[in-house]
Amino acid sequence: VSGAITVDPGYKNTGATKSAITFLDGEKGVLRYRGYPIEQLAEHSTFLEVAYLLIYGELPSSDTLLDFRKKISRHTLIHEDMKKFFDGFPSKSHPMGQLSCLVGALSAFYPESLNPNPSEEEENLTIIKLLAKMPTIVSWIYKKSLGHPVIYPRNELNYVHNFLNMTFGQITEDIVIDKSVVSAMHKLLILHADHEQNCSTSTVRIVGSSNANLYASISAGISALWGPLHGGANQAVIEMLENIKNDGGNSAKWLAKAKDKNDPFRLMGFGHRVYKNFDPRAKIIKKACDEVLDKLGINDPVLDIAKELEEAALKDQYFVDRKLYPNVDFYSGIIYRALGFPTDMFTVLFALGRLPGWIAQWKEMKANKEPIGRPRQIYTGSTIRDYVPLDQR
Numbered sequence: 481v482s483g484a485i486t487v488d489p490g491y492k493n494t495g496a497t498k499s500a501i502t503f504l505d506g507e508k509g510v511l512r513y514r515g516y517p518i519e520q521l522a523e524h525s526t527f528l529e530v531a532y533l534l535i536y537g538e539l540p541s542s543d544t545l546l547d548f549r550k551k552i553s554r555h556t557l558i559h560e561d562m563k564k565f566f567d568g569f570p571s572k573s574h575p576m577g578q579l580s581c582l583v584g585a586l587s588a589f590y591p592e593s594l595n596p597n598p599s600e601e602e603e604n605l606t607i608i609k610l611l612a613k614m615p616t617i618v619s620w621i622y623k624k625s626l627g628h629p630v631i632y633p634r635n636e637l638n639y640v641h642n643f644l645n646m647t648f649g650q651i652t653e654d655i656v657i658d659k660s661v662v663s664a665m666h667k668l669l670i671l672h673a674d675h676e677q678n679c680s681t682s683t684v685r686i687v688g689s690s691n692a693n694l695y696a697s698i699s700a701g702i703s704a705l706w707g708p709l710h711g712g713a714n715q716a717v718i719e720m721l722e723n724i725k726n727d728g729g730n731s732a733k734w735l736a737k738a739k740d741k742n743d744p745f746r747l748m749g750f751g752h753r754v755y756k757n758f759d760p761r762a763k764i765i766k767k768a769c770d771e772v773l774d775k776l777g778i779n780d781p782v783l784d785i786a787k788e789l790e791e792a793a794l795k796d797q798y799f800v801d802r803k804l805y806p807n808v809d810f811y812s813g814i815i816y817r818a819l820g821f822p823t824d825m826f827t828v829l830f831a832l833g834r835l836p837g838w839i840a841q842w843k844e845m846k847a848n849k850e851p852i853g854r855p856r857q858i859y860t861g862s863t864i865r866d867y868v869p870l871d872q873r
């Protein structure tokens with residue numbers, strides 16, 4: 481502390497704002513969106529209904545939801561000139577880098593988004609367009625990675641089904657998407673939809689606090705989510721489990737590595753800044769893992785390794801002392817893989833789920849007219865000194 485300034489690295493004990501959107505209780509493992517328990521929403525709601533709830537604060541009536549769905553379906557296409565951006569990426573470039581760039585580029589096509597003081601209608605149109613176009617952008621990134629032709633949105637399909645059809649559909653034939661895959665996807669996206677002031681949401685808020693447009697703010701949030709300590713962990717978990725499998729499945733050895741302070745290896749998918757008990761989302765996803773793999777008749781050896789690791793870690797003093805439990809990323813990748821997604825698309829799927837939460841938090845920050853984010857520091861550099869000409873250095 482120096483004068484009135486207290487430095488709190490990683491903001492571990494700093495509240496950045498007041499928010500009415502999501503409630504977390506880290507000790508009790510409680511997560512609620514606008515007061516509704518995540519367990520009930522994951523069981524009974526749909527992703528678009530949860531998106532409406534987060535952004536507008538209430539569960540919609542059936543008429544309101546239908547109107548919302550119709551507004552979204554009017555904007556699912558992206559400007560054809562955006563294809564030039566897709567064509568510009570090297571074929572193996574990471575989907576998260578592409579997503580951040582493509583979302584940021586939307587303001588070039590939709591100038592109403594650039595108005596720093598938009599009317600409510602203008603702000604709403606910008607929100608609707610982003611929600612509507614994200615599934616198209618995400619599925620086209622995937623199709624481009626395969627060198628396949630893109631599939632256009634079908635407005636008679638619901639939001640999640642439409643996304644899956646654009647992702648796994650074929651231009652030569654209609655495909656049937658298994659109902660259990662659609663419902664598993666709803667559940668996964670709902671569970672990722674918001675999580676109060678996490679790293680990427682705080683990024684969206686601080687970028688938006690300078691009156692930057694929504695697309696630029698969300699593009700920044702996507703970049704923050706990419707990090708393997710945050711949303712990128714779901715990809716890192718599968719890579720870790722694959723390494724353990726290829727190393728003979730010796731989870732005890734890898735648990736020891738995770739505890740070794742001289743070894744940079746961490747157990748990916750474990751630990752959380754807020755949950756010092758279980759992550760309620762991980763519990764639901766673990767159960768869904770068994771159901772989806774069973775329904776699809778898939779036996780994925782990394783699921784057994786994941787369960788072994790969890791069991792061993794929950795009995796290990798190092799993990800117990802530090803209250804390290806599986807988090808949302810520990811099991812989600814196993815389901816994504818079972819649904820047919822490649823590993824490097826997992827964090828993009830996290831972003832697709834988190835989008836309504838980012839939008840809701842950005843909207844709340846603007847509605848509350850919060851000041852521009854500008855923290856202070858404690859200076860530890862040189863005291864004053866005079867310039868030395870080059871020929872005297």
Ligand code: SDX
Nearest residue numbers: 675678709710711713738746747748749750751752753802
């Ligand atoms: C998400 O914030 C959110 O809400 C995020 C999220 C959301 O929905 O937005 O929930 C999504 O990002 C989930 C987290 C995904 N990340 C990972 O799974 C990566 C592995 N986890 C860790 O890197 C870590 O647990 C964090 C980043 C999640 C939390 O880090 P903190 O709160 O800064 O805790 P820390 O790094 O200070 O760790 C405390 C102690 C340390 O040991 P000591 O110095 O006290 O001896 O626990 C150890 C750490 O070394 N530790 C781990 C560990 N996580 C923490 N040791 C081994 N393996 C791990 N995974």
